Amino acid sequence: MITIEHLAKKFDDHQIFSDINLEIQTGEIIGIIGPSGSGKSTLLRCLNLLETPDAGTITIDDQQIVAPHITKAQRLKFRQASTMVFQQFNLFRQKNAWENVAEGLITVKKIPKDEAKARALQELDRVGLAPYANFYPEQLSGGQKQRVAIARSLATDAKLLLLDEPTSALDLELVGEVLQTLKQVVLDHPNFTVILVSHELGFVQEVASRVLFFDDGRIQEAGTPDEVLVHPQHERTKQFLARFATQTVHN
Template identity: 45%
Template sequence: MSTGHVEITDVRKSFGTTEVLKGVSLTVPPGGVAVILGPSGSGKSTLLRTINHLEKVDSGNITIDGELVGYQLRGNKLHELREKDILKQRTHIGMVFQNFNLFPHLTALENVAEAPVVAQGRSKEEARARALELLDRVGLKDRADAYPRQLSGGQQQRVAIARALALNPKILLFDEPTSALDPELVNEVLDVIRELATSGTTLIIVTHEMGFARDVADTVVFMDQGQIVEQGSPQEVFTSPREPRTRSFFSKVIEPAFNI
């Protein structure tokens, strides 16, 4: 399967007078795993959120498999898509949030089975069966009837990943998926993402886990102040960063004992 090609071209975005994305371009090939690193406030999360149109871009464009996100070209004008069509596009893009954002009043199973029924029109039985399968995949089949607050942070994030997978997305976006977790719970989530990295789904991951980034990424992107400073293979970016800004960032975030 070779779908899930993401093409970001010269994207700009301002909040008020602050320009948080200053012309960002990035290509992630089908099945690729791109990890975006950078200090907070560098625009990583905003960039991620423009990909599923949770943030509208001010200029530039994003395409997925050649299809514009949020807009449609008719004649020589870009027409903004209606809510319904945007929602349909989003079903191809799964998203996992830093704070999980599971629906607390629904069980793990209901969380996973909700979107396939209402957004893709599948039958309840089909959605439930598929949800159980996905919960099994993230190792939580026996907690299917638990409410999110009865689960640990790591378990909640795994449910959130199962929920994102339930729509069979071509692309998965991870917005700092382990930043809200206790250190000992980080790995159970990273293991699930590692497994996904080999599944052929395109992954775009914003994270601060350097070792994990080095493991799973085929492209590492370093962002600072709304721009991509440097990108390349993990080998290139981690071992011999070209830009001084990248080097100074790594020297601060990677502990001396950390073996890279």
């Protein structure tokens, strides 16, 4: 489904990564782990063109962009191939839960408001928030806000789901409800292709079909969750995992 070739990105004089090459099959769940600042989130943002790569080629299904020469029309069409759940929810404060979910359907896909509302309510029910459809973000907990954001992503019908540290902004007691929601989403949508950036190593091990250890702008190690999280070969991977020894990584 996805082919990344020679992808490069830098900010000012800081090279984030310079030669990322990766193939991802339809239905794979890719867990990306690694230290903060290693380029994981930037990679996701390049995949849906929130950040424009400096060089390289990205192909998603039958769509291909060659950086950095990307037209406005290419950018719009390419973004519709994926949907992203951010760390900070990014909800509209002046809109209630169903309006947040429906907004993109109305403004981008030009779906009639009544139809968009019906779909929004369906997706809110899927993430367990049907009773909160008319609540505004300030009336919701952090976990509920993130579940609204997940519902918003599901409503787009995109087949590529990008998850950028979806629990990092949550209080510890709220992490579990969001992880459970994401786990159910994965189970309910076997045709989804998912790329998950997360420090929740136990969750990554549970849901991912393949794990990539990202550091210093490179994929240092890749393999099954057991190969990377339980029996890593690269010394840098071992050092990173030692910091998370208290998390649930099962042998």
